[in-house]
Amino acid sequence: MSRVLRRIAEEVLGPEKARRVWSRIDLVGDIAIIKSPAIHGGVEGLTLEDFRRLAEELARRLPYVKSVWLAASPMMGAERVREFVHLAGERRTETVYVEHGCRFKVDIARVFITPRLSFEHIRVARLVGEGERVVNMFAGAGLFSIIIACKAKPRVVHSIDVNPHAYRAMVENIRLNKVEGIVIPYLGDAKEVVLEKLRGAADRVLMPLPELALDYFPYAVEALDSRGVVHVYLHVRAGRGEDPRARAAGMVAGAAERLGVRVKILHARVVRKVGPRLFQVVVDAHVEKPG
């Protein structure tokens, strides 16, 4: 698919402009999203008119693309959503996104969604053992939770999100994928939900929100039974020659040390590049609480 997107971008914009944009196109269901932090004044050499021409061509050449939007801002607020400008096709932000055979109803303007976490969703699902109790502290529309419920055999996946739109989408997606009774949705701040309802309830905790992962690490540990695995997602800046995975592992080890819990780093991987020298890294850490 990326080759097709690149070819269309090159034909519409020429190789120089296309180079800056083709890898920023995401397909979510039947919606194409072109990500740009800059639409006014042609920052990075691209104007709104360039995006419109590209969008019209995408809608014309790709029959499954019904609507094209420009993501005109970075992720914003606690909800991690973007501002969108309509470019071509239907003026609609709702779609059904299919990943690993699961179906997710989402509104791209109200709920965080990216196909770029697809491998990470299935990677974590494959680690979940039979009968495990999982807490997903930042569940969004329920992608990790529902894919875990469909592909592994957990006893329960407690799934928290503070955004009411994400919570409603998650409730609907649980029903759509027939995982009621396994994925349990909660609306609220993960810290409060854990302290009020999920102390010691988990063998595994997911923290897929880099902006809060270290601040909320104590609550992930609070959610664990006596021991278990925490998946911590971090944004890590790494200079030339520096390994972002080693830095991220050090950050998690430091957070564990401050809490007085034993930690063993099982694995660290770069999930994706999110800026110049800035990486999203996941650290899988085994944590043991003091007896």
Ligand SMILES: C[S@@+](CC[C@H](N)C(=O)[O-])C[C@H]1O[C@@H](n2cnc3c(N)ncnc32)[C@H](O)[C@@H]1O
């Ligand atoms: C990066 S998105 C999650 C992505 C999702 N797990 C996925 O794979 O698609 C982070 C989510 O955390 C939620 N969030 C932000 N602050 C929160 C908090 N304090 N407690 C619970 N959820 C929160 C946001 O609403 C957002 O849906």
